[in-house]
């Protein structure tokens with residue numbers, strides 16, 4: 001019998017659901033606390049657990065010793081792995097499947113139709129998967145796929161190779177297609193009680209492979225789709241105004257559409273298919289609206305979450321405030337499974353966008369070209385003080401000594417008019433003209449965020465096998481000190497002059513809403529965010545030596561000089577959601593000054609290490625034994641160091 005049946009059979013279920021809610025107290029304090037989503041009212045309760053057999057209770061029941069007990073695992077102890085004697089029997093998996101109403105999905109790799117070994121070979125399907133492999137939505141619709149096969153271990157690539165090998169690699173063994181909080185609770189309890197590795201997957205965008213895990217049970221949140229508009233939300237942090245309650249599986253695009261419909265603005269990211277309430281908010285979430293509202297996590301007023309003990313609780317200013325703090329910036333898949341968030345909606349405002357390109361060539365040498373870039377860089381303080389943001393690329397088209405191209409895509413100026421925008425950029429544009437650099441800005445005024453977003457961005461390509469990215473956050477203080485500015489600019493220019501491309505943003509989220517959360521201190525200081533990459537020789541066939549070589553180039557040659565001029569000691573850092581998985585000193589680099597508190601909260605809220613993610617808070621106590629892959633993949637057994 002499934003829990004839904006159990007729920008409807010036990011007539012008192014509805015009352016139970018309410019009585020176990022810690023947020024009930026809240027309801028008295030804030031009259032307008034919104035109701036739970038339907039799927040959040042379906043909960044596992046003590047009474048439901050009591051109705052199970054003893055054996056079932058041991059496997060699927062809560063663990064109230066988890067929170068605050070300080071129970072730790074021993075060194076060398078591993079999570080149970082397929083093939084181990086302790087691996088759950090088929091009967092146990094069947095029983096689990098019953099309790100989640102048939103939502104358990106044994107993993108079949110996304111590209112299985114390209115191979116004979118899974119018995120589902122289909123040339124047409126394989127061709128379709130190969131053709132769409134760069135489309136995030138392909139991976140999103142799959143229960144276990146992640147968008148970056150390098151971290152999967154490249155064990156089942158989307159190439160038509162019927163006689164080739166296709167194995168699970170880092171794909172979790174099973175996923176639960178959750179459609180209720182009860183499903184999340186039962187899955188989490190099972191993973192913890194059976195000592196299985198647990199993974200949370202929403203869309204699979206994670207750049208470091210955190211939504212993958214060999215031998216794991218995955219909680220797949222993507223089908224939790226609901227968006228409620230709350231016209232006048234009164235939060236327990238003092239905010240009063242419009243807000244959205246957003247389900248865990250909602251994408252950035254879906255939320256933007258809802259905000260547009262209700263004539264408000266939500267701070268979200270630039271890739272439409274990224275999940276809003278999962279890894280994005282958990283990692284802080286940078287946004288084109290950062291010049292007005294800071295990081296996306298700064299607008300979050302409350303979250304509903306299933307914690308490591310299996311309990312479903314509210315995290316907000318007055319309800320579990322320490323968890324509330326950690327969930328906004330402390331990283332995904334670390335402290336709990338978020339089932340929904342409540343996020344402030346901001347007023348509708350006009351946006352000016354401007355796109356243009358210019359490049360070296362003719363009498364515009366690369367030196368002259370970079371004089372034009374210098375003026376742009378020199379203006380980051382006035383640009384961010386004017387609440388603007390930009391996303392740009394500087395392409396090294398022919399490698400060393402070749403043409404350099406600057407691509408502004410776009411300059412994003414919320415609440416500006418064309419006139420105020422032109423005035424703001426005039427010194428830069430005048431300088432370009434003076435240098436003889438030709439460019440034709442396409443500058444447009446949009447009456448709100450959504451149409452501006454639509455001309456500027458959309459979906460991004462993913463799935464690459466021939467490059468690995470990393471990033472660096474550069475603090476404003478480096479722009480305020482002329483000597484440090486020269487040093488910083490020289491390091492960036494040298495990157496281009498060596499024939500390497502870079503992507504970048506000018507942005508300064510600071511702490512514009514004046515909130516206290518776990519967003520890295522580096523984001524409170526950042527004025528420039530740069531993306532660099534290293535090429536993986538051999539692409540899909542890269543050996544571990546070739547992979548290691550690319551990692552070393554990324555870590556040392558590309559990011560090293562940037563790290564040197566933007567050290568952690570001066571609020572430099574790296575964005576944890578888009579980082580180099582091999583970043584040294586990642587604790588400080590990704591989490592800034594927040595790390596010590598995050599680590600103590602990890603020990604409080606997840607003392608048994610139910611949640612693990614590479615480079616997640618507390619992950620230094622664990623290792624994925626993936627052998628020699630040249631980089632850290634998730635294709636191996638997870639063990640305590």
Ligand SMILES: Cc1cc2nc3c(=O)[nH]c(=O)nc-3n(C[C@H](O)[C@H](O)[C@H](O)COP(=O)(O)OP(=O)(O)OC[C@H]3O[C@@H](n4cnc5c(N)ncnc54)[C@H](O)[C@@H]3O)c2cc1C
Pocket residue numbers: 147199200201202203204205206207210211221248268269270271273274275276277278279280282283284285286287331332333334336337338339460461462577578613
């Ligand atoms: C093409 C592309 C463009 C991007 N653009 C931006 C951008 O503009 N701004 C920006 O800030 N970031 C951006 N990102 C980074 C993005 O924010 C991260 O990849 C983010 O982790 C994705 O979250 P997800 O839930 O969609 O992905 P997933 O890979 O499914 O999950 C990411 C992490 O969050 C955890 N997680 C997911 N759901 C939950 C949940 N409900 N509860 C607890 N943990 C959960 C997972 O376990 C994993 O650790 C971009 C990424 C890509 C690939």
Ligand SMILES: *[C@@H]1O[C@H](CO)[C@@H](O)[C@H](O)[C@H]1NC(C)=O
Pocket residue numbers: 162163
């Ligand atoms: C795959 O193996 C079968 C049987 O060994 C063989 O007949 C077939 O030609 C092979 N296919 C390819 C594409 O190599």
Ligand SMILES: *[C@@H]1O[C@H](CO)[C@@H](O)[C@H](O)[C@H]1NC(C)=O
Pocket residue numbers: 105143177178179223
């Ligand atoms: C997951 O569950 C949803 C219902 O919540 C259903 O519509 C969907 O088809 C399921 N997906 C898979 C892959 O089983």
Ligand SMILES: *[C@@H]1O[C@H](CO)[C@@H](O)[C@H](O)[C@H]1NC(C)=O
Pocket residue numbers: 236237238317318321
């Ligand atoms: C938010 O929580 C803090 C700390 O508990 C408290 O001091 C403050 O009064 C709360 N804010 C509101 C508006 O209740």
Ligand SMILES: *[C@@H]1O[C@H](CO)[C@@H](O)[C@H](O)[C@H]1NC(C)=O
Pocket residue numbers: 292349415
């Ligand atoms: C946008 O500009 C208007 C007019 O100058 C101002 O009243 C409003 O406060 C601004 N909005 C934001 C979010 O800055």
Ligand SMILES: *[C@@H]1O[C@H](CO)[C@@H](O)[C@H](O)[C@H]1NC(C)=O
Pocket residue numbers: 362363364435436
């Ligand atoms: C470069 O050539 C263009 C004409 O092609 C001219 O307008 C410009 O002044 C020249 N710039 C310099 C720096 O000589």
Ligand SMILES: *[C@@H]1O[C@H](CO)[C@@H](O)[C@H](O)[C@H]1NC(C)=O
Pocket residue numbers: 538539540541
């Ligand atoms: C990788 O190896 C396969 C099989 O040997 C081959 O078909 C393919 O062309 C190779 N790819 C590259 C990029 O070298």
